[in-house]
């Protein structure tokens with residue numbers, strides 16, 4: 001069967017081989033410690049589940065308007081009024097089946113063939129592929145580890161061309177846990193003001209999961225004049241431990257929202273109705289649900305940071321948000337043990353899985369070879385066990 005070119009052009013995920021192997025080992029009863037999860041290990045709060053049950057019992061099981069029920073849109077706008085002070089209206093709000101879906105609809109809505117999207121690297125794996133599917137061209141700009149992985153304005157300017165249509169800002173960042181602070185955002189805001197054709201895509205999916213009493217700043221609050229080309233993407237997956245419910249949303253200029261709803265009307269239609277009512281409850285609960293998880297993640301972040309930086313040769317920028325650590329393991333290159341020679345992050349990940357049964361994601365998948373991504377969305381016991389095994393495996397290399 002002939003498969004369409006647009007699918008053939010999608011690169012195979014370099015992480016798949018590792019996760020497939022880890023799953024196979026687990027099925028065979030091997031004690032694998034996995035750092036590959038992209039989701040909180042907590043269950044959704046009971047109050048949120050109850051809201052879904054009540055919605056079902058009340059017959060809220062029918063189609064809703066494509067971009068979300070009016071009650072949901074109002075709840076999202078009120079939530080963002082609290083966060084940013086801006087009065088967003090339902091015409092500026094669209095809900096989809098997860099933030100991944102929101103971003104997909106967004107790229108399809110704003111990109112023409114050949115339009116370029118600046119994607120700071122290391123980046124979340126789906127951005128470049130989604131941009132390509134929409135006919136756009138992803139342009140990677142690497143942020144140096146010394147700058148906390150945030151690209152400088154000089155780097156952004158060097159990547160800008162007449163075709164630059166958008167930039168993605170994912171703060172805090174998957175996979176690095178980088179936090180873009182107010183002064184970095186202010187510099188980028190100045191650059192954006194000087195470049196009026198660039199749309200800002202703020203993927204704020206981890207904005208509630210930041211540590212050390214840091215305060216999240218939406219770039220729009222620094223530069224309100226960007227509002228007519230500013231898109232906020234968020235959802236309930238990470239902050240409310242609701243990954244399986246599938247609810248993401250965008251706050252965007254009305255023309256963009258209309259375009260996204262048009263696409264959605266011809267694909268999924270509305271996000272699941274009962275999920276929408278669970279989301280209204282989640283947004284109402286806010287800190288009551290988020291704060292205990294944030295406290296747990298802070299403890300785990302501190303633990304994994306200490307354990308990893310105690311390993312000779314491992315370099316790690318302290319993660320300040322999300323639930324990922326992104327250590328530089330390139331000092332193992334050229335070394336061997338147990339029939340494995342390490343020449344790449346993929347070799348290193350394979351070595352860990354084969355010899356100490358620890359699953360990590362190679363950094364190349366995120367545009368950052370030489371690193372690995374480790375999710376600390378797991379128990380402290382499991383983090384300690386896994387990093388102890390990694391330390392053992394690194395010590396065995398010579």
Ligand SMILES: Cc1ncc(COP(=O)(O)O)c(C=O)c1O
Nearest residue numbers: 098099100124174205235237248
């Ligand atoms: C940076 C980033 N954006 C968006 C998403 C999508 O989240 P969801 O589709 O579950 O809402 C993820 C999920 O891993 C992510 O890491």
